[in-house]
Amino acid sequence: MDENLEEHDEGSRYDDPDAIGSTALYQSLSNLVFFSDDMYLSSQAQNLNLVDQFLMPLEYKVLRELFETDSTPADTHFLLAQSQMWIFAAYELLRNWRQRASEIIKWHANHGLEQKLASLKERHKADLHFGLRIRIEQIERVLNDEAIVAELDRQRRHIYIPFARLEWVRVSLAKHEVSGNPKQAALMPGYGRINSWCGSLDFELENGKYSMGYINRRDIADSIRDLDFTAEPPDDETIESFDAFMSGKGFEPD
Structure with a gap:
């Protein structure tokens, strides 16, 4: 990173990409x-990681050009397109994992893991299927070590807030509406401003009642990198408070 950006970065919450x-x-x-x-x-x-490594230098390049020219760099349009695609990919990957974790937890609670395993094995017998084979092996792992269920629940709690913020911006970008409220049009779907610290494009998070601030692709990537599954996950009270803030529940305008 050049000296101008290093000086500007003294108060940044973003790590240098080289670090x-x-x-x-x-x-x-x-x-x-x-x-x-x-x-x-x-x-x-791996794909998500590779594109993240491609985008971070591009984000700083756009920021550097903005400082030097005081005008929107031409690469901003490409960065916007790639940022949205990365956000969609990150959302789908985590959504996929959360769904799988939730299913395992539910089947375990309902004593349905053995039945689900038998059903998958029957389908796999009729048609050799790599995806089914993986699901079968995962359920077998859980049946052999039920502590995995508790770990799935812990990890699901750990990613609850990062995923909810990701989902919020994804719904705005993809569906042009407020997450959880399809009748509420998003304020400025797809509009991103160059973050003055890292160059990633800031998208506003809002719920139709008030703004909850901004989030950018780099924020999402950092929230994944910073996951610490050895720490205690958010408790019910924290999650409920977060949900209320995001939805605007109980908010009364002046």
Whole structure:
């Protein structure tokens, strides 16, 4: 990074890209249960990591040109397109994992894991299917070690807030509406401003009642890199408070 950006970066909450491990995003995702033994989830995580490594230098390049020319750089349009695609990909990957984790937790609670396993094996017998084989092996892992269920629940709580923020901006970008409120049009879907610290494009988070601030692609990537599954996950009160803030529940305008 050049000297001008280094000086500007004294108060930044963003790490210099050179200080971030080239596979840090992938490694963090690999700590999620099932990622290490599912080649398809792992491949998606690698793709997300590779594009993140491509976009960070581009974001700083756009920021540098903005400082130098005081006008919107031409690459901003390409950055906007790539940022939105990355956000969509990150959302789908985490949504996929959350759905799988939730299903395992539900089947375990309902004593339905054995029945689900038998059903998958019957389908796999009729048609050799790599995806089904992976699901079968994952359920077998859980049946052999039910502590995995508790770990899935912990990890699901850990990613609850980062995923909710990701989902919020994804709905605005993709559906042009407020998350959880399809009748409420998004304020400025797809409009992003160049973040003055890292160059990533800031998108406003709003719920139709008030603004909750801004989020950019780099924020999302950092929130994944910073996941610490050894720490205590958010409790019910924290999650409920977060949900109320995001939805505007109980808010009365002046």
